[in-house]
Amino acid sequence: MSRSQDLMKAAERVMPAGVNSPVRAFRGVGGQARFIARGEGARITDADGRTYLDFVASWGPLILGHAPAAVVEAITETARRGTSYGAPTELEVRMAETITAAYPSMEMVRLVSSGTEAAMSAIRVARGATGRDVLVKFDGGYHGHADSLLVKAGSGGATFGIPDSKGVPAALAALTVTLQFNDIAGVQELFRQRGGEIAAVIIEPVAGNMGVVPPAPGFLETLREVTARHGALLIFDEVITGFRIAYGGAQERYGVRPDLTCLGKIIGGGLPVGAYGGRREIMEHVAPLGGVYQAGTLSGNPLAVSAGLATLAALRTSGVYERLERLGAKAELGLVEAARKAGVALTVNRVGSMMTGFFCDGPVTDWPSAARADKQRYATFFHAMLERGVYLAPSQFEAAFVSLAHTDADLDDAARAAAESMAALTK
Numbered sequence: 001m002s003r004s005q006d007l008m009k010a011a012e013r014v015m016p017a018g019v020n021s022p023v024r025a026f027r028g029v030g031g032q033a034r035f036i037a038r039g040e041g042a043r044i045t046d047a048d049g050r051t052y053l054d055f056v057a058s059w060g061p062l063i064l065g066h067a068p069a070a071v072v073e074a075i076t077e078t079a080r081r082g083t084s085y086g087a088p089t090e091l092e093v094r095m096a097e098t099i100t101a102a103y104p105s106m107e108m109v110r111l112v113s114s115g116t117e118a119a120m121s122a123i124r125v126a127r128g129a130t131g132r133d134v135l136v137k138f139d140g141g142y143h144g145h146a147d148s149l150l151v152k153a154g155s156g157g158a159t160f161g162i163p164d165s166k167g168v169p170a171a172l173a174a175l176t177v178t179l180q181f182n183d184i185a186g187v188q189e190l191f192r193q194r195g196g197e198i199a200a201v202i203i204e205p206v207a208g209n210m211g212v213v214p215p216a217p218g219f220l221e222t223l224r225e226v227t228a229r230h231g232a233l234l235i236f237d238e239v240i241t242g243f244r245i246a247y248g249g250a251q252e253r254y255g256v257r258p259d260l261t262c263l264g265k266i267i268g269g270g271l272p273v274g275a276y277g278g279r280r281e282i283m284e285h286v287a288p289l290g291g292v293y294q295a296g297t298l299s300g301n302p303l304a305v306s307a308g309l310a311t312l313a314a315l316r317t318s319g320v321y322e323r324l325e326r327l328g329a330k331a332e333l334g335l336v337e338a339a340r341k342a343g344v345a346l347t348v349n350r351v352g353s354m355m356t357g358f359f360c361d362g363p364v365t366d367w368p369s370a371a372r373a374d375k376q377r378y379a380t381f382f383h384a385m386l387e388r389g390v391y392l393a394p395s396q397f398e399a400a401f402v403s404l405a406h407t408d409a410d411l412d413d414a415a416r417a418a419a420e421s422m423a424a425l426t427k
């Protein structure tokens with residue numbers, strides 16, 4: 001029996017499915033989850049000593065790769081002075097200044113400890129600031145696991161949301177209206193009917209949690225125009241896209257300015273951080289300035305903020321985003337060529353260093369088209385890649401992330417593994 005199997009046996013006795021976040025359990029692809037013992041650069045090593053080229057990157061945060069020296073040093077140096085005080089620190093000011101400089105739409109920011117908290121808090125502020133209750137999200141969009149956000153579309157067009165999880169009160173889910181991503185006409189129709197009730201629209205400007213789905217031309221612009229006209233707020237959940245698809249995120253890349261923005265993942269450099277922020281007069285609703293309560297014992301934690309600051313400093317090096325684009329394009333080409341040669345139907349969506357190969361004919365533009373992907377085929381491909389030392393997300397509907405630690409040689413290796421794995425699919 002492998003060490004990972006041993007550990008999973010022990011883990012399953014004391015944690016649901018042995019994990020602290022569901023997708024880690026490999027239920028989406030079957031088989032034995034690997035326990036990871038360490039990571040360095042673009043590679044992770046499991047408890048049995050097998051090393052993998054990693055494209056999960058802890059689900060997005062590790063844009064510099066694993067254990068980059070600058071981040072490890074920053075954490076270590078900060079830890080020597082203490083790990084948390086529950087009082088303000090200079091580090092938090094530097095982080096807030098760094099974020100607001102990169103995201104001009106965020107005039108004020110508050111740091112929290114996860115992306116879930118950022119999104120949950122942003123919608124509370126939006127409801128508090130507008131005095132309205134209805135929230136609009138898009139089917140297939142993930143904004144963490146707060147009750148109001150664990151809601152999916154029912155059948156038909158603009159529907160009252162139905163809970164995506166047991167334990168979410170139907171009364172709360174009914175306040176979340178769900179539309180299809182990229183459905184411009186659906187957005188306009190909903191606002192025509194109910195614009196005065198809507199507090200906010202929350203969206204991943206490039207969807208990353210139904211697999212990667214970019215916004216259609218005009219979609220984000222329509223959201224901006226329609227929300228502004230009806231006095232609703234536009235919230236960009238840039239927990240994945242922030243500092244990834246551009247230093248200034250999707251709002252820089254697409255030139256659309258939201259009212260509120262959620263950040264997470266990369267800004268913590270691999271430690272737990274989130275942030276939300278926006279226009280000054282909106283953020284002035286947050287306690288203790290205003291009546292919207294939100295707090296956190298470890299918010300703005302010195303270790304996490306140090307790791308984040310070191311990561312963001314590295315991302316200000318010139319040529320970084322050009323390199324991510326070039327590596328992303330190379331990874332895409334490797335996958336596309338592998339599928340083409342094997343005659344496997346594959347649609348690859350990529351924005352910069354985030355991409356998904358959907359096992360279906362294209363295009364993939366929203367959740368219904370993403371959902372056509374062949375999950376069984378993905379699972380077979382995933383295990384073929386894993387056997388060849390390439391670690392992909394254990395689910396079809398996730399992004400693969402290229403990091404600055406990946407080299408051209410790594411991507412050549414990944415392309416070779418993909419070619420063999422695709423060929424194995426058609427045997």
Ligand SMILES: *Cc1c(COP(=O)(O)O)cnc(C)c1O
Pocket residue numbers: 113114115116117119142143144145204208209237238239240264265274
């Ligand atoms: C990961 C993610 C979240 C949740 O962040 P956690 O830190 O896991 O709570 C929210 N929104 C998006 C877009 C994400 O990808």
